[in-house]
Every structure is written in C-alpha cells, then in structure tokens.
Amino acid sequence: MTPTESVTAVTLETSSPDETRALAAALAAVAAAGDRLALHGSLGAGKTQFAKGFAVGLGITAVVNSPSFTLMAEYQGRLPLFHQDLYRLAGSSEAIDGGLLDERQDEGVTLTEWAERLDAHLDPERLDVSLEVLDDERRRIVLGAGSRPQYERYLAAARDWVGMRP
Numbered sequence: 001m002t003p004t005e006s007v008t009a010v011t012l013e014t015s016s017p018d019e020t021r022a023l024a025a026a027l028a029a030v031a032a033a034g035d036r037l038a039l040h041g042s043l044g045a046g047k048t049q050f051a052k053g054f055a056v057g058l059g060i061t062a063v064v065n066s067p068s069f070t071l072m073a074e075y076q077g078r079l080p081l082f083h084q085d086l087y088r089l090a091g092s093s094e095a096i097d098g099g100l101l102d103e104r105q106d107e108g109v110t111l112t113e114w115a116e117r118l119d120a121h122l123d124p125e126r127l128d129v130s131l132e133v134l135d136d137e138r139r140r141i142v143l144g145a146g147s148r149p150q151y152e153r154y155l156a157a158a159r160d161w162v163g164m165r166p
Contacts (some may be wrong), residue, residue, distance in 0.1 A: 002100060008144060008145045008146055008147070008155075009142055009143060009144040009155070010142070010143045010155045010158045011119055011141070011142045011143075011146065011158050012140075012141055012158060012162055013134065013138055013139065013141070014046075014138065014139050014141060015137055015138050016137045016138075017046065017049045017137070019050055019165075020046045020049045020053060020131075020139055020141070021049055021050070021053030021056065021110075022053060022106065022161070023050075023053065023141065023158065023161055024049075024050045024051070024052070024053030024054040024056075024057060024156075025054065025056045025057030026057065026157055026160070027054065027057065027143075027154050027157050027158065027161075027162040028053075028054045028055075028056070028057025028058045028109075029057055029157060030153040030154060030157045031054075031057070031058065031078075031079055031109045032079075032109075032150075032153075033079055033107055033108060033109075034107075034108070035056075035109045035111075035127070035151075036109070036110045036112070036124045036125060036126040036127070037110070037111045037112070037126065037127050037129055038112050038115030038127065038128050038129065039044075039108065039111060039112060039113045039114075039115055039129050039131065040114075040115055040128060040129065040130040040131065041130060041131035041132060041133075042132075042133060043146075044133060045131040045132060045133050045139065046131045046133075046139045046141075047064070047066075047113045047114075047131055048066045048113065050111075050141075051064055051066075051083050051113065052064045052131065053109050054080055054081070054109075054111060055075055055077065055083070055131075058075075058077035058078045058079055058081055058109070059077040059078045060075045060076070060077035060081060061164060062124045064081075064083060066085050071084060071085060072084045072085075072130070075136065078107030078109055078110045079086075079107075079109050081108055081109055081110075081111065082107070082109070082110040082111070083111050083113075084111065084112040084113065085110075085112075085113040085114060088115055096131050098129065112126075115128075123142070125150075126148075127143060127144070127145055127148070127151040127154055128143070128144040128146070129141065129142070129143055129144075130142040141149065143155055143158055
C-alpha cells in the first residue's frame with residue numbers, strides 16, 4: 001500500500017498491533033534528542049502500542065505500559081524516553097504543576113499520550129501522530145510535521161517502512 005502524502009504529513013494504515021509497533025520502531029530509528037511526539041486518538045486507538053514499539057526501536061528492553069497513574073515514565077535506551085499520559089489531567093495547568101515539562105526532555109524523546117490536553121502553544125515543536133480505529137485490528141495513522149522541517153525524517157522513515165512491508 002502506498003501512503004497518502006502531503007508536504008507536511010503522511011497517512012498510512014496498519015493491520016494489527018504488531019504492525020503499529022513495527023512502524024513506531026522504524027520511526028524511533030530516526031529519533032534525535034529533543035524530539036517530541038504528540039499522540040492523539042480515542043481510547044483503544046493504539047497510542048500505547050505505538051509507545052511500546054517506539055521504545056523497542058530505541059533499544060529499550062523494559063516493559064513499557066501506559067503511565068496513566070504516574071503521568072510520566074522514563075526509560076533508558078539509545079536516547080532517554082519520557083513517556084507521558086495526560087488522560088487523567090484536566091488541562092495544561094495540571095501538566096505544568098505536575099512537572100511534566102522540564103529541560104531533561106531535551107536530552108531524549110518525549111511521547112505524550114492524550115497530547116490534546118496540553119495546549120499546543122506550550123509544546124509547539126512537536127510531531128503530531130494521530131491514530132484512528134478503522135476496525136478491531138486496523139488503524140489509520142497520520143504523521144503531521146506541520147511547518148516543522150526537523151520532523152521530515154519521520155515522514156521519510158514512514159514512507160520507507162511502507163515500502164519495505166510485504
């Protein structure tokens with residue numbers, strides 16, 4: 001399948017949680033310190049599966065789960081991974097009060113589930129990753145770089161991943 005492309009976004013589909021994790025692992029291969037990925041999608045859309053795959057792609061061997069109750073979990077791999085889950089927060093002020101935005105994140109990659117709970121102006125330099133449920137297994141995933149050219153490498157990695165699938 002060929003992904004749908006625009007200059008600033010790539011849209012593709014995965015057919016299983018394994019494929020969602022594989023895509024995320026491929027994207028992690030191009031991750032750089034300071035990257036921020038904002039994960040969007042309904043409950044069960046695959047945000048945590050994406051995070052699990054991304055962690056594997058960074059060489060993280062620890063089990064990655066949704067940090068809903070701790071708000072942020074930190075893992076060590078090729079780059080540190082800061083995995084945030086804002087589901088239980090009412091808004092940006094709670095994220096700030098909870099210390100979820102700090103300079104340590106410049107040294108690694110931050111994945112934020114339920115990123116819509118954080119005002120975009122507080123996190124303007126991010127790659128938006130939207131996951132949409134198509135059926136029990138399939139997901140539509142849109143990577144949106146907007147006007148942030150530093151994330152073009154993720155779009156290229158997504159296109160390459162689609163080209164390598166059987």
